[in-house]
Amino acid sequence: MKAKKETGKFISIEESRKNVGKKVNLRGWVYRIRESKGIIFLVLRDSSGIMQCVIKEGIPGFGDAQKTLNEASVELSGRVIKDDRAPEGFELKAEGFRVVGPAEDFPIKKDQSTELLLDHRHLWIRSRRLTQIFKIRSELFGAIDSFFRGRGFYEIQSPSITSSACEGGSTLFEVDYFGSKSYLTQSWQLYAEAMIASLEKIYCIAPSFRAEKSRTRRHLAEYWHAEAEMAWMDMDENLKLQEEFISFLVQEILKKRKKELEFLGRDLKILEKVKPPFERVTYDEALEILKKKGIKFQWGEDFGIDEEKVLTSQFDKPFFVVNYPRKAKAFYMKVNPENPKTVLCADMFAPEGYGEITGGSERETGLKELVKRIKAGGGNPRDYQWYLDTRRFGSVPHSGFGLGVERLLMWICKLDHIRDTIAFPRTINRVYP
Ligand code: NSS
Numbered sequence: 001m002k003a004k005k006e007t008g009k010f011i012s013i014e015e016s017r018k019n020v021g022k023k024v025n026l027r028g029w030v031y032r033i034r035e036s037k038g039i040i041f042l043v044l045r046d047s048s049g050i051m052q053c054v055i056k057e058g059i060p061g062f063g064d065a066q067k068t069l070n071e072a073s074v075e076l077s078g079r080v081i082k083d084d085r086a087p088e089g090f091e092l093k094a095e096g097f098r099v100v101g102p103a104e105d106f107p108i109k110k111d112q113s114t115e116l117l118l119d120h121r122h123l124w125i126r127s128r129r130l131t132q133i134f135k136i137r138s139e140l141f142g143a144i145d146s147f148f149r150g151r152g153f154y155e156i157q158s159p160s161i162t163s164s165a166c167e168g169g170s171t172l173f174e175v176d177y178f179g180s181k182s183y184l185t186q187s188w189q190l191y192a193e194a195m196i197a198s199l200e201k202i203y204c205i206a207p208s209f210r211a212e213k214s215r216t217r218r219h220l221a222e223y224w225h226a227e228a229e230m231a232w233m234d235m236d237e238n239l240k241l242q243e244e245f246i247s248f249l250v251q252e253i254l255k256k257r258k259k260e261l262e263f264l265g266r267d268l269k270i271l272e273k274v275k276p277p278f279e280r281v282t283y284d285e286a287l288e289i290l291k292k293k294g295i296k297f298q299w300g301e302d303f304g305i306d307e308e309k310v311l312t313s314q315f316d317k318p319f320f321v322v323n324y325p326r327k328a329k330a331f332y333m334k335v336n337p338e339n340p341k342t343v344l345c346a347d348m349f350a351p352e353g354y355g356e357i358t359g360g361s362e363r364e365t366g367l368k369e370l371v372k373r374i375k376a377g378g379g380n381p382r383d384y385q386w387y388l389d390t391r392r393f394g395s396v397p398h399s400g401f402g403l404g405v406e407r408l409l410m411w412i413c414k415l416d417h418i419r420d421t422i423a424f425p426r427t428i429n430r431v432y433p
Pocket of ligand 1: 166167186187188189210212218219220221223225227228356357358359360361400401402403404405406407
């Protein structure tokens with residue numbers, strides 16, 4: 001017997017669990033399917049969860065169900081019952097089954113190689129694990145907006161194609177811009193410093209691009225950058241804002257996506273502790289910690305992955321490293337008046353071996369000093385004339401920071417690799433699919 005198209009209202013699997021004993025219509029994709037003694041056990045998947053559906057011989061669509069493969073899209077009608085033996089504790093006694101879109105033999109089977117999974121990323125994103133991560137990611141983006149909007153920040157948009165480097169030349173992607181050389185942006189920052197003279201407190205969530213040659217577990221060539229810039233704000237206030245920001249984000253995720261975190265096996269106790277204040281460790285103190293752990297490190301360098309791993313294993317809450325050597329950091333950071341070899345900057349590190357999640361600073365306001373620093377970094381002040389105008393016309397003390405959203409998400413979910421924080425990761429050796 002062929003099944004007819006369901007005309008009733010469809011509800012989600014999650015919703016159907018509140019309808020025990022009632023007749024419901026479900027639709028989604030086939031997560032698993034097997035036949036045993038004339039009964040088909042089909043586990044249905046939708047964005048809200050999974051549900052075992054039992055299709056007995058004689059039910060409209062039974063013949064089609066026998067031919068249905070994993071990941072076909074299907075509709076079912078039936079009665080929901082509570083059954084502790086079924087996955088997730090509920091079962092649908094099917095009264096009708098229909099294929100919406102059939103599936104060929106699904107190329108992803110159990111225990112596939114990472115390479116195969118990445119080649120089939122467009123299909124692998126259906127996995128339950130990635131679905132949970134994407135839900136947390138969506139929550140995180142919403143929480144970033146709520147935080148800033150709740151504090152009177154304006155959201156702005158900044159160009160992705162730019163004419164000057166912000167974070168140094170070595171990681172720039174070049175773009176042929178109608179015959180002249182331009183770049184994909186590394187950060188909104190230079191534009192943000194211009195915009196604060198209009199809106200004072202601003203934020204933006206946008207992709208940043210880094211042509212990092214390093215093949216690591218925490219670098220993407222295209223990542224989402226949540227950045228904020230504040231007029232009239234010094235470094236101390238900047239740090240306070242950042243610790244409140246990260247704490248807010250983590251607590252929101254805990255409140256709204258606990259189930260998903262539990263699915264991923266995350267230890268929630270670590271996240272519960274994420275509340276201000278965060279410890280401030282100076283660069284020099286960080287070097288002491290490294291030395292005690294037997295790591296030799298030259299004063300003046302920025303930390304690499306190995307140092308960050310050791311450093312962050314000493315903490316169980318995010319913390320700041322402040323006042324880096326001037327030569328390790330970008331040209332726009334304000335010189336520390338108490339030690340001019342260092343700058344008023346901070347990187348925030350996630351604990352448990354994770355590493356840097358935000359970078360920020362108070363900005364240099366002096367025109368001459370900025371020109372000197374651009375030159376020292378190998379840049380040409382001519383390329384920065386518009387930016388230098390921000391210091392020529394009503395310059396004010398100001399600060400800002402940037403959060404690598406995937407870096408934070410990677411730590412919140414305690415993932416091994418940054419690529420699983422984003423649906424279609426762009427990494428050094430992959431731009432397909
Ligand atoms: O280079 S940063 O440290 N700082 C800036 O871009 C400043 N202009 C931000 C600002 O003050 N407005 O990058 C900021 C953060 C850094 O802490 C990481 O968490 C993240 O951006 N980041 C990355 N995430 C993923 N992949 C890559 N390649 C990456 N590079 C930086």
